[in-house]
Amino acid sequence: MSIIVFGSINIDLVVTAPRLPVAGETLTGEEFFKIPGGKGANQAVALARLGIPTHMVGRVGANSFGAELVQHLQDTGVKTQNIFADENVSSGVAIITVDHHGENHIIVIPGANGHVNQEDVGRLSQLLPTAKALLLQLEIPITAVVAAAKAAHNANIPVILDPAPAQSDLPAELYPLVDIITPNEVEAGQLVGFPVDGEEAAAKAAEVLLQRGVKSAIVKLGAKGSICATPEETFFVPAFPVDAVDTVAAGDAFNGGLAAALYHGLSLRQAVVWGTAAGALAATTLGAQTSLPDKFTFDAFLKERGVTNN
Numbered sequence: 001m002s003i004i005v006f007g008s009i010n011i012d013l014v015v016t017a018p019r020l021p022v023a024g025e026t027l028t029g030e031e032f033f034k035i036p037g038g039k040g041a042n043q044a045v046a047l048a049r050l051g052i053p054t055h056m057v058g059r060v061g062a063n064s065f066g067a068e069l070v071q072h073l074q075d076t077g078v079k080t081q082n083i084f085a086d087e088n089v090s091s092g093v094a095i096i097t098v099d100h101h102g103e104n105h106i107i108v109i110p111g112a113n114g115h116v117n118q119e120d121v122g123r124l125s126q127l128l129p130t131a132k133a134l135l136l137q138l139e140i141p142i143t144a145v146v147a148a149a150k151a152a153h154n155a156n157i158p159v160i161l162d163p164a165p166a167q168s169d170l171p172a173e174l175y176p177l178v179d180i181i182t183p184n185e186v187e188a189g190q191l192v193g194f195p196v197d198g199e200e201a202a203a204k205a206a207e208v209l210l211q212r213g214v215k216s217a218i219v220k221l222g223a224k225g226s227i228c229a230t231p232e233e234t235f236f237v238p239a240f241p242v243d244a245v246d247t248v249a250a251g252d253a254f255n256g257g258l259a260a261a262l263y264h265g266l267s268l269r270q271a272v273v274w275g276t277a278a279g280a281l282a283a284t285t286l287g288a289q290t291s292l293p294d295k296f297t298f299d300a301f302l303k304e305r306g307v308t309n310n
């Protein structure tokens, strides 16, 4: 059995400079980093690091970046047979400039991610008979997201949707296909159309999402924790207090931890605790994929914080 992640695969090209350039200016910068990313790939790596058999389904360009991205996923233990190398486009790329104050300019080229289509859903469908869950995000065309959710739903495979990056107009037909939706406060606010800031508003937003047809809604509240609502109950899970240095990819780590717990047959409440733990660990380390915890670190953290799996 395995978990399928269907989504984006990116390479982040990051440069640092004393300040951001103005239009038309050429500036000498300091450092250059090439970092694998994309919310889909991040969630696949989060799962594989936790020891879960994970298939990534998506697209890269048939260029050197594409080969590197696939190799990197393979090295982390992600199964990559269903990543298609598209001859006609570049891989997804984010060009990021960061200055000394942490201000940034980011341009994202979806590239191959923007070409994910029904063919990829077809490849994904072949994996469904041995799948425990399907993880989706919103960095590939929404038509492909809906088609994948439909295929999984019809096969009785739970669908976990991270509605990121934030969007205000998800198709109404998507909600009833989703078993668990996991927005952060900003994403929840965009979906429901009122500001979501804190527990009370999060519970209201979760209620709206249930009414639209999702089976459970988890609203991630950063350092505060998260609210989880099902038709039977609404509960709050506090964050684990940690010394946070960088919360990039904390949300992806959360979804990895959540799905890993469900893979092992744990309850939804326990799964939210696992997500919260993985998110906390990711917040203690710099970077995106580099900050995703491995099984050893994760198990040690659960033990240290007194979490028992029942």
Ligand code: ADP
Residues within 6 Å of the ligand: 164, 183, 184, 185, 220, 221, 222, 223, 225, 226, 239, 240, 241, 242, 244, 247, 248, 249, 250, 251, 252, 254, 275, 276, 277, 278, 279, 280, 283
């Ligand atoms: P996103 O990365 O999608 O914006 P959040 O910032 O809400 O999502 O983080 C996801 C989860 O990671 C949170 O629900 C929480 O469990 C954990 N987390 C994030 N930031 C912290 C923090 N500073 N301390 C402890 N846990 C955190």
